Amino acid sequence: MESRNTELVNNAPRPTGPGSVISRLFRSPWALSRGLANSSMFRYVVRRVLWGVAMLVIVSMLTFIIFYLLPSADPAQLRAGKGATPARIAEINHSLGLDKPFYEQYGIYMKKLVLHFDLGYSYHNEVSVKTEIFSRLPVTFSVAIGAFVLWILLGIPVGVISAIKRRSLLDRFTMGASLAAISAPVYWLGLIALFLFSSDIGLIPLFGGSGSYVSFSQDPGGWVNSLILPWFVLAAAFAAFYARMVRGNLIEVMSEDYIRTARAKGLSERRVIFRHGLRAALTPVVTMAGLDLGALFGGAVLTETVFNIPGVGRFAYQSIIDSDLPSIQGTVLFGAFFIISANLIVDILYAFLDPRVRY
Secondary structure (H helix, E strand, O other), X not given: OHHHHHHHHHHOOOOOOHHHHHHHHHOOHHHHXXXXXXXXXXXXXXXXXXXXXXXXXXXXXXXXXXHHHOOOOOHHHHHHOOOOOHHHHHHHHHHHOOOOOHHHHHHHHHHHHHHHOOOOEOOOOOOEHHHHHHHHHHHHHHHHHHHHHHHHHXXXXXXXXXXXXXXOHHHHHHHHHHHHHHHOOHHHHHHHHHHHHEOOOOOOOOEOOXXXXXXXXXOHHHHHHHHHHHHHHHHHHHHHHHHHHHHHHHHHHOOOHHHHHHHHOOOOHHHHHHHHHHHHHOHHHHHHHHHHHHHHHOOOHHHHHHOOOOXXXXXXXXXXXXXXXHHHHHHHHHHXXXXXXXXXXXXXXXXXXXXXXXO
């Protein structure tokens, strides 16, 4: 009797609902791993990671080719100085490996990068490029995250208000100001900000000027004061672009059939806008925000150069001036890594923001 009951239980049809699937997966780690491996999301992530690795290899190769075929200056000559003899220059070229063919230089670089995560040493001062980049990343993160928060807090509300008050005087003013902010070059805007508000040369000396950056651990108040101008300068064009994007998207979404249905059901206008309209309108904004933030993590070159902030962007600018290939290569790879990672994260978030997205 007991064996017959056991047989009936084993042969009984198994439930196929979401709860039963989850319970079966958690019965065994192997079942969980098989479930993940068979999921379309998991396959998509693996495929994108592999493509990201391939893109990093392509970026490194293109950087090497550009530097090798179109050199802006001779690194050995820059390092040796103006009065160096040809023998001294040849000696430096040999010590840096610049006398080898292109493919040998690239092969040695990639071997060190893959096996030891070694980005090489600067031609200019023989300092580890990886050490230089990692020491400057917190500074660049401070600039990027602060600017990101500002342009989100400014751009999205302005875009929503402009869409709600369409064709009003407020709408025309905000969109005109947004167009002016987008058109203003970051370099010029930074110089104007320094001229008006910096503590050293400003007409209204309120904030820290060029070269005033101090770390948060050293002086929190000084850290904020030194980054207020860079944050606003860097966020100005982004906030203006996001305001115009949110406005256009929200106006388009508010004319959809499901919005009219929501209004017909008696929902308040505020609930219709923020619960139904804004969520759909922000989907492309999330894409752009992730890509822009990833690019800023790679280094805000112009802003850090204008305000003399010791971040990755400033390091990249100085490396280009010095024709320092290992440093250029390292900063380019880091920038590409952050952009590719941000793109992947944004694509995954798409599935949560828009239920229609499937992988």
